[in-house]
């Protein structure tokens with residue numbers, strides 16, 4: 001199973017927007033962008049929304065059938081670990097092995113020494129085409145990298161073999177993620193992470209490193225755009241070097257997590273992936289849920305009431321909602337609109353504060369981030385939330401499709 005050059009992960013928290021999401025992919029195809037759709041959902045999301053991986057598969061199959069989609073699609077067991085992977089094996093064919101929690105746990109002395117010995121040839125200068133200055137590493141630095149990452153990659157190897165045992169070789173796609181950490185990985189670290197992945201014989205097709213700057217959920221990138229672009233180009237060059245050097249799959253590409261809404265980066269990413277003639281996977285999830293809320297607000301009536309209720313409840317449960325997302329949200333509580341004012345808002349008031357339109361002076365990134373993590377409140381509403389989505393599905397669906405196609409796919413890949 002080989003993932004296409006371009007792909008998007010379209011998470012869908014409540015499982016109602018599969019068709020609207022696929023419509024965006026179809027639109028991209030009509031405009032000449034060949035892109036695969038991957039429905040991703042993490043264990044964390046399943047727990048909060050009380051769903052199972054088989055629900056994601058069913059949603060995908062229904063959307064594909066209803067829209068007569070002949071292209072590829074995948075089901076991503078997103079951010080899985082050894083403790084929950086069993087739940088995902090049957091219904092998924094794409095596995096994002098999350099090793100972030102194992103970073104800094106040390107492998108055995110013998111394993112570390114073996115790794116250093118095996119890669120001793122790199123000590124000194126590493127000349128990589130497309131990078132102006134050679135990368136440099138000494139033996140102590142190589143040991144530090146091995147101590148930091150080798151155990152984590154061995155853990156990924158264990159997970160990979162568990163999946164392979166059950167699904168058979170080449171019947172699924174593997175991504176390795178380490179984005180939910182505090183510190184970004186450096187290009188030289190990524191080189192040796194890929195070496196360790198190759199040693200474990202993991203046929204990795206996408207890798208999700210942590211980049212510098214803030215990738216907060218649902219809002220634009222916050223950091224130095226030039227710095228990010230330089231870092232991206234070096235990492236792309238390192239990946240190309242590693243593919244050849246370690247015989248990794250030649251379609252290995254970057255997966256950008258919390259990748260939705262990073263509008264200020266898309267132009268530079270578009271340029272870089274074209275220059276390097278490489279693929280790219282954009283992983284999104286909450287941006288679709290936020291479009292559901294915008295759609296509900298615009299619909300008015302019960303829809304608007306529900307959207308307001310979700311915000312008001314979220315405002316009173318801020319710390320609890322933020323906790324599982326600590327490394328990927330950054331909310332300035334002083335800038336959150338007062339619930340007593342929100343209760344009086346019109347459809348347009350709500351939509352313009354929430355919609356990710358940077359040219360609109362009413363747009364509020366803190367409001368948007370809080371609602372991004374407030375899907376737990378909607379999940380608690382159960383059928384009341386789902387029934388209201390169904391009632392206004394047309395207006396909601398058109399928002400979802402437009403958001404994915406216009407703001408994301410056309411900017412990144414066209």
Ligand SMILES: [Zn+2]
Nearest residue numbers: 177179257258
């Ligand atoms: Zn992630």
